Amino acid sequence: MQRILSAQLPAHVGARITIAGWIHRRRLLKSVAFLIVRDAAGLSQAVITEPELRELVETLPEETVVAVEGTVTANPAAPGGVELTEVGVRLLGEPAEAPPFDLYRPVLSAGLPTQLDAAPLSLRHPSRSRGLRVAAAAAGGFRQTLDALGFTEIHTPKITATATESGANVFAIDYFGRPAYLAQSPQFYKQMMVGVFERVYEVGPVFRAEPSDTTRHLAQYTSLDAELGFIGDHRDVMAVLREVVAGMVARVGELGYDLALPEVPAEIPALHFSEALKIAGAPADEPDLAPAHERAIGEWAVREHGSDFVFVTGYPMVKRPFYTHPEPGDPRWSNSFDLLFRGLEMVTGGQRLHRYSDYVAALAAHGEGPAAYESYLQAFRHGMPPHGGFAIGLERFTARLTGAPNIREVSAFPRDLNRVTP
Amino acid sequence: MQRILSAQLPAHVGARITIAGWIHRRRLLKSVAFLIVRDAAGLSQAVITEPELRELVETLPEETVVAVEGTVTANPAAPGGVELTEVGVRLLGEPAEAPPFDLYRPVLSAGLPTQLDAAPLSLRHPSRSRGLRVAAAAAGGFRQTLDALGFTEIHTPKITATATESGANVFAIDYFGRPAYLAQSPQFYKQMMVGVFERVYEVGPVFRAEPSDTTRHLAQYTSLDAELGFIGDHRDVMAVLREVVAGMVARVGELGYDLALPEVPAEIPALHFSEALKIAGAPADEPDLAPAHERAIGEWAVREHGSDFVFVTGYPMVKRPFYTHPEPGDPRWSNSFDLLFRGLEMVTGGQRLHRYSDYVAALAAHGEGPAAYESYLQAFRHGMPPHGGFAIGLERFTARLTGAPNIREVSAFPRDLNRVTP
Numbered sequence A, B: 001m002q003r004i005l006s007a008q009l010p011a012h013v014g015a016r017i018t019i020a021g022w023i024h025r026r027r028l029l030k031s032v033a034f035l036i037v038r039d040a041a042g043l044s045q046a047v048i049t050e051p052e053l054r055e056l057v058e059t060l061p062e063e064t065v066v067a068v069e070g071t072v073t074a075n076p077a078a079p080g081g082v083e084l085t086e087v088g089v090r091l092l093g094e095p096a097e098a099p100p101f102d103l104y105r106p107v108l109s110a111g112l113p114t115q116l117d118a119a120p121l122s123l124r125h126p127s128r129s130r131g132l133r134v135a136a137a138a139a140g141g142f143r144q145t146l147d148a149l150g151f152t153e154i155h156t157p158k159i160t161a162t163a164t165e166s167g168a169n170v171f172a173i174d175y176f177g178r179p180a181y182l183a184q185s186p187q188f189y190k191q192m193m194v195g196v197f198e199r200v201y202e203v204g205p206v207f208r209a210e211p212s213d214t215t216r217h218l219a220q221y222t223s224l225d226a227e228l229g230f231i232g233d234h235r236d237v238m239a240v241l242r243e244v245v246a247g248m249v250a251r252v253g254e255l256g257y258d259l260a261l262p263e264v265p266a267e268i269p270a271l272h273f274s275e276a277l278k279i280a281g282a283p284a285d286e287p288d289l290a291p292a293h294e295r296a297i298g299e300w301a302v303r304e305h306g307s308d309f310v311f312v313t314g315y316p317m318v319k320r321p322f323y324t325h326p327e328p329g330d331p332r333w334s335n336s337f338d339l340l341f342r343g344l345e346m347v348t349g350g351q352r353l354h355r356y357s358d359y360v361a362a363l364a365a366h367g368e369g370p371a372a373y374e375s376y377l378q379a380f381r382h383g384m385p386p387h388g389g390f391a392i393g394l395e396r397f398t399a400r401l402t403g404a405p406n407i408r409e410v411s412a413f414p415r416d417l418n419r420v421t422p
Helices: A006-012 A051-058 A112-117 A125-149 A187-197 A234-253 A273-280 A289-307 A356-365 A371-381 A394-402 B005-014 B051-058 B112-117 B128-147 B187-197 B232-255 B272-280 B289-303 B354-367 B371-381 B394-402
Strands: A016-028 A033-039 A042-048 A064-074 A082-091 A173-174 A178-182 A201-207 A221-229 A270-272 A309-313 A329-334 A336-341 A345-350 A387-393 B018-027 B033-039 B043-046 B065-074 B082-091 B171-173 B178-182 B200-208 B221-231 B270-271 B310-311 B335-341 B343-353 B387-392
Touching: A006 A016, A006 A033, A006 A042, A006 A064, A006 A082, A016 A042, A016 A051, A033 A051, A033 A064, A042 A051, A042 B310, A082 A273, A082 B289, A112 A273, A112 B051, A125 A201, A125 A221, A125 A234, A125 A394, A187 A201, A187 A221, A187 A371, A187 A387, A187 B128, A201 B200, A221 A234, A221 A309, A221 A394, A234 A309, A234 A336, A234 A345, A234 A387, A234 A394, A270 A273, A273 A289, A273 A336, A273 B272, A273 B335, A289 A309, A289 A345, A345 A394, A356 A371, A387 A394, B005 B018, B005 B033, B005 B043, B005 B065, B005 B082, B018 B043, B018 B171, B033 B051, B033 B065, B043 B051, B043 B065, B051 B082, B128 B200, B128 B221, B128 B232, B128 B394, B178 B387, B187 B200, B187 B221, B187 B371, B221 B394, B232 B310, B232 B335, B232 B343, B232 B387, B232 B394, B270 B272, B272 B289, B272 B310, B289 B310, B289 B335, B343 B394, B354 B371
Parallel strands: A042 A082, A270 A309, B043 B082, B270 B310
Antiparallel strands: A016 A033, A016 A064, A033 A042, A064 A082, A173 A178, A173 B171, A201 A221, A221 A387, A309 A336, A336 A345, A345 A387, B018 B033, B018 B065, B033 B043, B065 B082, B171 B178, B200 B221, B221 B387, B310 B335, B335 B343, B343 B387
16 A cells, blocks of 8 residues: 555545654553654654554554554544544554654753754754755755856865865865865865856855854855856846845745745845944944944844845955955955845855966965965966855855754754764 | 857847857958857857957967957858857956867867866866766756655765775874764765655765776765665665656756767666576676676667666675665565666665664674664664665766766866875
8 A cells, every 4th residue: 555645644534545654652541542653744643442553552662663554534633634543553663762852842852962962863853854954945946046047066076185275274184195185165166167167056065174162163064155257246246146045045935934034135235344334333444344243234234224134245355365356446345245144144255356367466465376276276377257156054044044043953963073973 | 238148149130249258269361360259158259350459369369258249240151150240359357378278179189187187277178068067967857856756955974983884995084183084975874864854865975085096986976865765675766766867867968968868768677686697697696797797788678678777686685785675585685776777887776774673683794783883873773664775976977978988077176096186
């Protein structure tokens, strides 16, 4: 007999069907027992009256995997308005070990470290699995939007001969007896690939040997990277990012979860860094925005534009990486941006240098020769268009959208300073 | 003026437009010069008659990035039947350095090592970029098919405390002063996630410290992994794989390239390993199929079923990893399979063990205690359904489909025993 999912039961009232899933909860009353079964689509309830079957069910701890055959019977009090009666229960494995915490309660009683240690179990709880479904939908929306805009997906090396940007916070690896490093970002590769496809994106892991243990950092996270050529300046990149964020939020919305999802305005308000400092009441020579400044700017965007999103553009060149394009006419500022969501930085991006001679000069200004960047610089020696891009941290985006206070709650198996298992 | 792509030119005959791209080739004749410009969509031709403009163009080596304004004029002899006349040329950067090999010739004259050293340049040639577009389409088809079948995308750790399967060929990493390893596959994680979502997939890098330098191995490749629960046996996995391969081939077909793409039969013929040995004329006690055997079985599938694809099922348990489910009734064989394409192994998969006690016994039979697998085994202790899955190596799949003799030709920046740059 073909199994159907719990969500399909209401369409089968009166029929004999089979469901299959995990025993979510047993309610053993005096005259009757209820078996709540969980599958990928939700919960269903089986009514057990037969003494022998009840005896069996009493020996099956929660999380045991079973198939339940029964007659679909309307009952307004049951989940979905239906339940299974005249049931037969068949084990699909062996009785499970009883869970160390109850998965059927609305909130997991175990603290986060315990949850993470028992990830194969805790992730079965909606408070954890929903975040991962949001992440999957967000990544799907990212790709769908960029596919429609003519971007090509790329896959780039995660093992590199040199550290990508700064040399700090990289993981060293033994590469066939030689030193190598885990990639901190696909930045150089996505730029090189603009020379091939003009518009590219990558969804993949990046690695940061982050020495501090915070609620916002992971040693491995999923980076959603895009880069595009033949732009006028960073504003063309911001326009694509607006579409991408709208596409991601729309796909998350399709999940139907009870989340306070934002509206993405047709045009996201944008502030120059120097304006942003004024609005935040910060000194005009501040080189960066503190969290309090970002909150003030977020409040300004809501107040003045009714927007949960606001771009800050033109960050000082001194705070941006060497490949950043300066603002034409005033090289103190850069053609870069951050996208703030409800007063928190969510995405970073900007226009990059595209002339070989500019790269040589920028590296020299950073005290570096071109030798270590030779293969990257080939792209520029042989012609690159004006281009730019952005990177979205999938877990951080997901945490912001779901309101998760700790980024580890929206990562299936987080990696940090102290954790390398499961 | 808004730029349009080369492929859009025929729709604008008579209009003034701007294209932008790389100077693909200059043809400097006596009375006229032709400027061939390459963009993401193809080539277009500009006719240059004005002496001053010709002088400029003579100073611009191939791969210089330019914008060309002109009038779209019908000319049956030009690419796409149109060319630009009355043109203006504007540099979008600085003159490029002349390429060390000609990108405008049908075949790259440089050998593969030279191509790989100059990847930012060589990947601009269709012989290389097309393979990467095929890979992107194949990965898109993989996800599209599985999304439609109710699978959820996951992202799992690439840094693990222990080697995933065998302990051999792993890259060691310094993880905050402790030893750790790069993941050889997401096998354990995708199984654990079947306990959460029932059906999951992942597209991501995996790492093999492959000590041999062959045309079929990379130290990093993109693995397309799927795993599903509540199966009867491996045949349910094979049915999903059939849909996935058909979806991948269909998306590649949409690219419109001149490739000998296979038909994927509605039901792919399947042979048990013991039958396969007979057809290949191999001794009945061979534990695995040699390349010559696979070719013979591929020929059999074409001859008997008109199929480029054939499943071989039931591989001997001794040749499969410890989590493999044996064949009920005859535990010499396994509920596993390989999918052969034109006589070459393309995908491996099978049913996995799902009972905790079976894992403990299987590990013991392999001389291992459960301690090193503790977090993985939690999933089975707490109830797992019968499940199975498969993994497709994206680069290998792409090489088979495009006929590339060396897997490095379909990887943008391959990593191997000798290569860690660009």
